[in-house]
Amino acid sequence: MASAADARALAQTRxxxxxxxxxxxxxLKVKYKNSALGFAWSLVNPLLYLAVFSIVFGGxxxxxxxKFGVYLMSxxxxxxFFATGTMGATGAVTGSANLVKKVRFPRIxxxxxxxxxAAVHFVLQLGVLFAVLLVIYRSAFGPQLWLLLPALxxxxxxxxxxxxxxxxxxxxxxxxxxxxxxxxxxxFWLTPIVYPLALVRDKLRGLFWIFMANxxxxxxxxxxxxxxxxxxxPVKTGPPVHVLAAGGYAFYLRWLGVAGAVSLVLIAVGxxxxxxxxxxxxxxx
Amino acid sequence: MGAAAITxxxxxxxxxxxxxxxxxxxxxxxxxRTSSSEDFWALRDVKLEVGHGETVGLIGPNGSGKxxxxxxxxxxxxxxxxxxxxxxxIASLLELGAGxxxxxxxxxxxxxxxxxxxxxxxDIDRQFDSIVDxxxxxxxxxxxxxxxSSGMYVRLGFAVAAHVDPDVLLVDEVxxxxxxxxxxxxxxxxxxxxxxxxxxxxxxxGLDQVSQxxxxxxxxxxxxxxxxxxxxxxxxxxxxFLGTSEDPAAGLGSDxxxxxxxxxVVNPATGAEQLDFDVGDKLAIDISVRGRDxxxxxxxxxxVTGPADYPMFLMEAPGVVPAGGEAHTVRxxxxxxxxxxGLFSLSxxxxxxxxxxxxDARRFSERIRVYGPATHGFQLVDFEAELLGESEERS
Numbered sequence: 080m081a082s083a084a085d086a087r088a089l090a091q092t093r094x095x096x097x098x099x100x101x102x103x104x105x106x107l108k109v110k111y112k113n114s115a116l117g118f119a120w121s122l123v124n125p126l127l128y129l130a131v132f133s134i135v136f137g138g139x140x141x142x143x144x145x146k147f148g149v150y151l152m153s154x155x156x157x158x159x160f161f162a163t164g165t166m167g168a169t170g171a172v173t174g175s176a177n178l179v180k181k182v183r184f185p186r187i188x189x190x191x192x193x194x195x196x197a198a199v200h201f202v203l204q205l206g207v208l209f210a211v212l213l214v215i216y217r218s219a220f221g222p223q224l225w226l227l228l229p230a231l232x233x234x235x236x237x238x239x240x241x242x243x244x245x246x247x248x249x250x251x252x253x254x255x256x257x258x259x260x261x262x263x264x265x266x267f268w269l270t271p272i273v274y275p276l277a278l279v280r281d282k283l284r285g286l287f288w289i290f291m292a293n294x295x296x297x298x299x300x301x302x303x304x305x306x307x308x309x310x311x312x313p314v315k316t317g318p319p320v321h322v323l324a325a326g327g328y329a330f331y332l333r334w335l336g337v338a339g340a341v342s343l344v345l346i347a348v349g350x351x352x353x354x355x356x357x358x359x360x361x362x363x364x
Numbered sequence: 365m366g367a368a369a370i371t372x373x374x375x376x377x378x379x380x381x382x383x384x385x386x387x388x389x390x391x392x393x394x395x396x397r398t399s400s401s402e403d404f405w406a407l408r409d410v411k412l413e414v415g416h417g418e419t420v421g422l423i424g425p426n427g428s429g430k431x432x433x434x435x436x437x438x439x440x441x442x443x444x445x446x447x448x449x450x451x452x453x454i455a456s457l458l459e460l461g462a463g464x465x466x467x468x469x470x471x472x473x474x475x476x477x478x479x480x481x482x483x484x485x486x487d488i489d490r491q492f493d494s495i496v497d498x499x500x501x502x503x504x505x506x507x508x509x510x511x512x513s514s515g516m517y518v519r520l521g522f523a524v525a526a527h528v529d530p531d532v533l534l535v536d537e538v539x540x541x542x543x544x545x546x547x548x549x550x551x552x553x554x555x556x557x558x559x560x561x562x563x564x565x566x567x568x569x570g571l572d573q574v575s576q577x578x579x580x581x582x583x584x585x586x587x588x589x590x591x592x593x594x595x596x597x598x599x600x601x602x603x604x605f606l607g608t609s610e611d612p613a614a615g616l617g618s619d620x621x622x623x624x625x626x627x628x629v630v631n632p633a634t635g636a637e638q639l640d641f642d643v644g645d646k647l648a649i650d651i652s653v654r655g656r657d658x659x660x661x662x663x664x665x666x667x668v669t670g671p672a673d674y675p676m677f678l679m680e681a682p683g684v685v686p687a688g689g690e691a692h693t694v695r696x697x698x699x700x701x702x703x704x705x706g707l708f709s710l711s712x713x714x715x716x717x718x719x720x721x722x723x724d725a726r727r728f729s730e731r732i733r734v735y736g737p738a739t740h741g742f743q744l745v746d747f748e749a750e751l752l753g754e755s756e757e758r759s
Binding site for chain 2: 090091093094097098101102105108109112113175177178179180181182183184252253254358359361362
């Protein structure tokens with residue numbers, strides 16, 4: 080039997096989700112308020128990337144990864160979600176100093192709203208990508224697409240964990256923002272987005288697991304496996320060169336399990352950190 | 365509803381005054397050893413219980429911890445000692461329109477702000493017209509808030525906050541917003557809340573407001589509670605403390621350790637008491653004090669105040685009264701009375717030398733009169749007025 084207190088707690092939870100949605104909506108509105116094309120700009124971005132990289136690597140630098148534009152986009156979009164979500168969240172609490180100092184509300188919605196903001200863009204950009212793939216790369220549509228679901232779940236969990244940690248630490252140490260900016264640049268190149276994961280596996284061999292300890296590598300590789308279908312590319316002389324790390328699913332699922340566990344631990348650490356530092360937010364800002 | 369709406373026990377809030385605050389990792393590491401920080405207790409051992417439906421005023425001099433207490437009760441700051449318990453839904457009006465986004469329209473900001481304050485979408489839909497109506501902003505509600513005047517901004521802020529439907533309302537000096545008509549409307553809203561049996565705690569500097577609106581008042585000074593009781597008593601207690609009371613018995617030095625006996629304004633040439641002076645006249649103010657044997661050395665602080673107790677200038681004589689039980693007279697000598705005109709009062713305070721403890725404070729009203737043609741309490745400036753030719757002004 081649900082008591083009045085339960086009903087009230089439930090209502091409060093709903094109000095918090097509404098607040099989160101409202102904050103995401105606010106960020107979107109503020110960002111696109113005075114631009115004529117508004118939201119379309121964020122959709123043009125992946126289209127442009129796809130076109131430019133298809134031309135450069137498909138036309139000028141032939142012989143690399145086949146259908147490079149598709150390969151790149153399948154990993155880049157999810158990386159952008161992670162990077163913009165985390166960066167946005169890092170400045171979310173410090174950027175709302177006035178609100179934090181004057182109003183009582185669940186502060187945790189601030190970094191989460193930044194993740195939500197990045198997620199909205201991500202979903203729409205993914206939609207655009209698939210619309211284009213429908214025209215230029217039909218073979219992307221196959222049963223392997225189910226791998227998107229666990230990959231996206233891990234991506235969201237990992238981004239949320241990073242956001243909680245970074246946003247609260249940034250209140251105490253403003254360096255976090257700058258540090259993260261640099262770190263994300265290095266991180267981007269340490270994640271197999273523009274080069275094939277198979278290449279790294281062949282080079283590192285026994286130490287490959289160190290490379291895979293980066294949850295974003297697993298997420299990106301799984302996204303590529305779901306969208307992109309060239310397991311290897313043929314070479315005129317000698318054995319074919321691998322692009323994807325594995326053709327089957329077991330490899331991805333195993334590593335997604337690891338990355339998922341890492342993400343959950345990160346969320347737990349992030350939550351504890353956020354809760355501990357939260358009490359002093361109004362003072363530190 | 366037997367339990368109190370607000371219960372605070374032993375509440376203390378410490379701020380660290382860093383002479384150099386480490387805000388980056390590098391500084392944190394470098395300052396780790398040399399860091400000189402000083403603790404400052406903004407609140408100390410505050411015990412407050414507010415019953416359901418009570419309206420309590422929080423008064424005290426600047427920097428006495430009033431706003432800090434509100435923030436602690438509102439859950440914005442965490443107390444370092446003690447516990448705070450608030451029953452029911454809290455709405456804190458610490459700043460009107462905090463969190464408004466200039467790029468958004470009034471309508472969008474109402475939804476966003478109300479959502480931050482904890483209203484559900486359904487509640488906001490229901491209250492929306494009433495909010496806009498209260499703020500008197502129907503024609504502008506779909507304009508961006510950055511184009512609003514400051515008056516419109518705070519009106520919308522108050523309107524949203526007033527519709528949050530709180531059980532406990534914490535208000536920080538925001539009732540003096542907008543024009544007089546709107547301020548009256550805000551007070552009417554507060555009265556409505558009172559009639560509905562909601563609990564209200566508010567900070568104010570308007571001491572008249574306290575007696576009018578509150579059931580009870582609390583006086584804070586330097587983070588400690590000085591008084592908790594009838595609003596009228598609280599106000600006279602605070603006035604006494606600020607040296608703005610005329611009743612010698614209301615002074616804080618009721619233990620008679622060191623007392624102000626009298627303050628006389630005299631003409632230093634004749635030595636006789638005098639009321640009327642001209643700008644630039646020599647003038648002396650004699651403060652006589654009397655202490656018990658164990659009386660400590662003390663500073664004398666003398667403030668000359670204009671209308672509405674507005675301070676015009678301050679004179680301090682540190683450590684001028686020696687310790688001991690004799691009667692003393694301290695003379696403040698002004699070689700030339702400043703370029704002011706009007707009727708002035710004196711606020712005198714005796715402060716324990718080297719400490720901040722006020723031993724006695726008293727007000728002596730209307731002791732200096734400086735003649736002039738214009739109004740009370742104004743500074744005289746040299747000026748000329750002339751009529752300009754129209755063409756000259758346009759060019």
